[in-house]
Structure formats: C-alpha cells, structure tokens
Amino acid sequence: MGKPQKVATLLEERQKIEREIEKLQKSCGHPSKSIKSVRERLDSTTMVIRYVCDECLLSIGYPSEKEIQNYLKQ
Ligand SMILES: [Zn+2]
Numbered sequence: 001m002g003k004p005q006k007v008a009t010l011l012e013e014r015q016k017i018e019r020e021i022e023k024l025q026k027s028c029g030h031p032s033k034s035i036k037s038v039r040e041r042l043d044s045t046t047m048v049i050r051y052v053c054d055e056c057l058l059s060i061g062y063p064s065e066k067e068i069q070n071y072l073k074q
Pocket residue numbers: 025028029030031053054055056057058
C-alpha cells in the first residue's frame with residue numbers, strides 16, 4: 001500500500017474511532033468523576049487539569065484553584 005493510501009486509511013480509521021468514543025461519551029450519565037491531567041483537545045499536546053468522568057473519560061468540568069492545588073500535591 002502506498003503512503004497516501006495508508007494515511008487515508010488511518011485517517012478514516014481515526015474518524016471511526018473518534019465517532020465511537022463520542023457515542024460512548026454521549027450515552028454516558030457520568031456517574032462519577034475524578035480530577036485528572038488530560039490533553040486539552042484530541043489534536044492538542046497541551047495538558048490541562050479537568051474533572052474527568054471515570055466511565056467515559058470525558059472532561060466534564062473545571063476544578064477550583066484549591067482542588068487543583070490539592071491534586072498537584074498528591
Ligand atoms: Zn461519562
């Protein structure tokens with residue numbers, strides 16, 4: 001397989017995976033959350049601290065300054 005075809009296949013694959021993740025996250029009731037360090041966006045390498053759902057790993061909120069301090073102390 002040539003490089004362009006391979007890239008096209010991988011991009012298609014990624015889109016499929018992202019759709020699958022989105023579906024799981026949309027159908028999740030986010031029953032419990034934890035503070036975690038996560039990538040700001042899928043295509044970003046910037047790490048940010050967010051409340052993340054324990055089930056589907058979606059960022060669902062911003063911790064307060066105090067909660068971030070506590071998290072960083074661990
Ligand atoms: Zn969830």
